[in-house]
Amino acid sequence: MQIIITGGGGFLGQKLAHALLHSSLSFSELLLVDIQEPQALADPRVRCLQADLTAPGVAESLISKHTAIVYHLAAIVSSHAEQDFDLGWRVNLDTTRSLLEACRQARPGIRFVFTSSLAVYGGPLPEVVDDGTALTPTSSYGAQKAMGELLVNDYSRKGYVDGLALRLPTICVRPGKPNRAASSFVSSIIREPLQGEQTTCPVSPALRLWLSSPATVVNNFLLAATLPRGDGRSINLPGISVTVGEMLDALTKAGGQAARDKVSFAHDPAIERIVASWPGQIDNSRALASGFMADWTFAGIIDSFMTHDLQEAS
């Protein structure tokens, strides 16, 4: 029995791989696929593969009747997909479709966990978004993720896969370097100061965000491996609702005024436009009832980062 993680070389793919290897799930192979060779993990079950999933035939070559679960994490992130329209569609839509089609051809019923995003929402939103809120993306990335969800739902309805589309909260604190996600600053304004580095915040302190720690998202991914098939296949993962100002207050408490002073404001209307179009609060009652989890406090998220990831980074 095989588990596949696309984007298996990324920070979330690597954390998920670690968690799967230490979980009670039984499997014979964990295949990590990425556009660059993923970092090897010290476990005989792990196989790493450098592959371009947009190339013809690649998706089909990975998935077989032995595949039990596909975690599809590979994506072109939001600002990047906005800059490179064609690449965004090719990776975020066409690859999702190729993988679903390869699952259908290999064996009906493979658990297909698709990572969707808050970016499926946009424009005027109710104060609290729920499962009945229309998807009105205002970025190509969001449109591509919304279309991926529709594909996952239709392939599941037909019985070709057993799919779940998990809409991830903005993940904070990501270790490592800034990336080309519009939300990259959300981690930078905590991570860089705690590593003694300057950073700029491109949005106003009043902006409200919907956040999850990496560890909580990974726990939710594990639950998605075994969640019984239900009615709703698109799930808003639980998160916590905090403003940028509240995040910086928590930073001051955790890292002192010296850390807080590393953050200056430099307004970027393009970033604010994208991030402000995402919901800042979501009614997660259905997801919580299914066993998905949220962090308790933003202070706890910072604490977890300082304990686990800051050590790795230094």
Added chain:
Amino acid sequence: MQIIITGGGGFLGQKLAHALLHSSLSFSELLLVDIQEPQALADPRVRCLQADLTAPGVAESLISKHTAIVYHLAAIVSSHAEQDFDLGWRVNLDTTRSLLEACRQARPGIRFVFTSSLAVYGGPLPEVVDDGTALTPTSSYGAQKAMGELLVNDYSRKGYVDGLALRLPTICVRPGKPNRAASSFVSSIIREPLQGEQTTCPVSPALRLWLSSPATVVNNFLLAATLPRGDGRSINLPGISVTVGEMLDALTKAGGQAARDKVSFAHDPAIERIVASWPGQIDNSRALASGFMADWTFAGIIDSFMTHDLQEAS
């Protein structure tokens, strides 16, 4: 200046072509494209082309910098797309994308009128659907139309086309023969009795439908040619809300008990499941404010059919 109608050989494409030729719109060519050679119309501006839009290069060959408006009506209908999964995706999604991409390459800002459908809705719905209701299709056709809307919205947001996605009510009364739309019976239960033929109704009399006459839809298509660019590019076209029982009462009034006796009930759960998943009532205030129209009464719809289309058919 050129106008293109894909599906230009279909009954709606032909009606739209007639209406455009008699409208005040100024254009030098009206290109009717269909998988079978469209019926010629007696006007020097009309050109008919047999073409398979799913073939590589065909979309690009049609659209040029002289193209002002594309009406994209070509589609695989609902029950057909449910039976032939691959064909449905190829025609309903890939062709829409090829046409949008061809517009982008030819000249930014072509008015692209995409015909969407009530089938983008499904599952538990509020009693009255409005523009904020989530799209939750329960058929491949609905998923493909919802994805087409997302494409039209994103290509428009980027300025590559000036798009509108019109969600058509169920059209009644269609002249001609039954087709493979799940909603085909909606016309058959009126059309066949008025032509002296037997027909069966696969759903219960209580089922509520959202209807428009062909003439009203065509008038709304004409408006879509010149509608100023607005915020919402996905528009629920106005309709009237009637039950199957009310339709049959109107049939009795129009055609007498003899006509009504031609309709027998033979329940088809597959058809009822699909059609009952569509909204029976929609809040159209935004569309009405933009100038889109609805029929007044179902009796008026029957009257219009008997005056115009029944003559043609006999």
